[in-house]
Amino acid sequence: MRVVVNAAMSADGKLSSKRRDQITISGPDDFDRVDALRAGSDAVMVGVGTVLADDPHLTLDDPERQTARRERDEPAHPARVVADSRARTPTDARILDDAATTYVFVAESAPAERIEALEAAGARLVTAGEERVDLASALPSLEREGVEQLMVEGGGELIFSLFEAGLADELRVFVGSKLVGGRDAPTLADGEGFVAEFPELELDDVERVDDGVLLRYAVV
Ligand SMILES: NC(=O)C1=CN([C@@H]2O[C@H](COP(=O)(O)OP(=O)(O)OC[C@H]3O[C@@H](n4cnc5c(N)ncnc54)[C@H](O)[C@@H]3O)[C@@H](O)[C@H]2O)C=CC1
Numbered sequence: 001m002r003v004v005v006n007a008a009m010s011a012d013g014k015l016s017s018k019r020r021d022q023i024t025i026s027g028p029d030d031f032d033r034v035d036a037l038r039a040g041s042d043a044v045m046v047g048v049g050t051v052l053a054d055d056p057h058l059t060l061d062d063p064e065r066q067t068a069r070r071e072r073d074e075p076a077h078p079a080r081v082v083a084d085s086r087a088r089t090p091t092d093a094r095i096l097d098d099a100a101t102t103y104v105f106v107a108e109s110a111p112a113e114r115i116e117a118l119e120a121a122g123a124r125l126v127t128a129g130e131e132r133v134d135l136a137s138a139l140p141s142l143e144r145e146g147v148e149q150l151m152v153e154g155g156g157e158l159i160f161s162l163f164e165a166g167l168a169d170e171l172r173v174f175v176g177s178k179l180v181g182g183r184d185a186p187t188l189a190d191g192e193g194f195v196a197e198f199p200e201l202e203l204d205d206v207e208r209v210d211d212g213v214l215l216r217y218a219v220v
């Protein structure tokens, strides 16, 4: 499975504000690029922090891209995936509507009543890891469902974990022309942080998009 991490960050490396409110960093061309990347992916993943902060839908905006997928005998929208150790995804989250299949990765310690509630809301539950979702164990379950390309949109905790586990193949970052600031505002890779063996990236491409820059890296 190919794992492509995509995110938009401010010129100072923030994914959102210190209040964890979603902020518009991308411009129209970058949002269209994100839509195209979603359309070329079999599943789109976020962490539950993003679900709680943004209530994202993670579907395709462009009807022509939906039609093209149907013509390839694929569902109109890629599947949606949430890394959610304690099964905190609200049952009325937009990600759980019937627009697309939604997988929720939980840990063994997730409360049984929350798991039942999410299953009743239509989610497909995958259990991996004791206290926290073990991504290396969970991703093969998507592969068995036919997911060949997984796009990861964030946030910073999930992105850090994917790099820490050596699971990311590619990183695409749109760097917008906003300054957000705040030592507690989410960055591209949060988590515990690396102190040695920093993941190495190879810069493959640089492109001006909207009023910003798109950087494409391969993970070495
Ligand atoms: N600008 C952009 O492109 C994007 C920005 N965001 C922003 O990011 C913020 C949310 O990011 P975070 O708070 O970092 O949350 P996150 O979305 O990375 O979710 C982290 C949570 O996921 C759960 N989780 C389960 N297994 C995990 C694992 N193995 N590794 C890491 N997390 C795991 C944990 O409960 C953890 O607290 C929001 O403010 C949102 O607006 C989110 C996506 C894209």
Ligand SMILES: Nc1nc(O)c(N)c(N[C@@H]2O[C@H](COP(=O)(O)O)[C@@H](O)[C@H]2O)n1
Binding pocket: 006, 007, 008, 022, 023, 024, 025, 026, 031, 034, 046, 050, 054, 055, 056, 057, 058, 059, 153, 154
């Ligand atoms: N690529 C990108 N650019 C921005 O400027 C953003 N604020 C985000 N945010 C993420 O996009 C997702 C929302 O998806 P839906 O529109 O609801 O489908 C969510 O993951 C946001 O955090 N992304």
